[in-house]
Amino acid sequence: MRVLPPGARAYILCAVLAAIAxxxxxxxxxxxxxxxxxxxxxxxxxxxxxxxxxLPGSRVPEGIGSFFPVVLAAVFLLPPAAAALVALPGGLAGTVVQRPARVRRVWHCAQQSMAAWVAGQTYRLLRGPEALGSGGSGPPGAADPPVWVADFPYVMLPAAAAAVAFCLVLTALDGGILAVAERRPAATAWRGLLTRSLAPHCVHGLAGLMMAVMWRSPYGLPAALLVLLPMYISCWVFAQYHRERAAHRATIRALVQAVDIKDRYTRGHSERVGQASAMIARELGMAEDRLEVVRIAGILHDVGKLGVPTRLLRKDGPLTPDERRIIELHPEYGHEMVRGIGFLGEARSAILHHHERVDGSGYPYGLTGDQIPVLARVVAVADAFDAMTSTRSYSRARPVEVALAELARCAGAQFDPAMVGALTGAIGRHGWHPVVTSDDDLQVISGASPPGGGQGSPTLAALPGQGARPTAATPASPAPPGAGT
Known part of the structure; x- marks a missing residue:
């Protein structure tokens, strides 16, 4: 409890006392x-x-939340206080992934108990027990056999109201604890909680109602369990899927952090390229699943830097031709690193080809036009855009408007004109609000010119590869901070 603010402690204590009542x-x-x-x-x-x-060989799944159909079945079958009692053991056993674990378990117990009690009162107020039908509510074999006289469809009204009440109490309490424990503003503490929770709770309520109806039927508990089993299996499978997705995100995050640590000059660059790539893909009308692949490709496009000597990535002066050739190997390094990661799919080719140019002067293979994968063409534009609008060791940030104009000038030779047009259209409608992850990587998000008025800023078309620093051989015409050095 010592890690919680005093207000949060008092809030949790009040919730526990209310649950006891x-x-x-x-x-x-x-x-x-x-x-x-x-x-x-x-x-x-x-x-x-x-x-x-x-699953065998995997870790405990996270993020599925509690399985509420049983609690809601208790709301429909029992008096409110008894239903509140049913919620206690499961609340204690629920998944807790953050500390303090004991306090969070107690909080879940109190929260679910109060929600069950309010849902039970709502259900009774709308005459739910009468609509469900009287009869024995005990286990099979009880002295009085259950009587199945459920009043459909009316019984669905009090059941739905109870499920909504259950959801409202949980989300209200969740928002309250966020406000007092994390000191969030009241205007934002509850934002999105209800909209994300209402539909799942209503589905759980329907499953709970079916379970209660079967419990009261002549078939008793076995029939109730048969109703519950398919939904529970679905939720369990979803938990495994959620865990796998979390593992994917952790893999991507670890790779990006490794690159950021190695190349301090481009810290935050990967996330912003992923953001700009997703904007282009959305503007082009790509499907949501492919849009996510594009975003991941943008995030991981520079993972091959892990194979480049750190002294070259952090060199302040111009690169020699030999040093530049070494850096230009990073797309191939990156492709080798991620080749065995199956979930990346199409993103792997974007990592390999994001330095190709539509006129064939890019690297590593000198592909032209439509030979370059679509995702690579998207990432190339996003990469160059962020490089121009970010301050690097070898160039000052340029205003967004100037960067877009430079991209348009190089469209058709260096970049795919459709991708440049998509980025320009997306930024024109939504603006550019980049993810800033480090104070060392300053981003120009307004039209103001950078210090020095932007004079001497690099030109994208100066050298064949759009991602290189200036070389010793061409000090007067530096290349852009392009897509990947």
Missing amino acids: CVAPALTDSGTPWATVALLAVLYLGCELVKNCP
């Missing part, structure tokens, strides 16, 4: 159906524990 009536009421409470609590606990079981 919610479950207390069930503990003192002699009519609480303990058999059903115990079965549902164990079932919810089991769902949370099994959900955390990874």
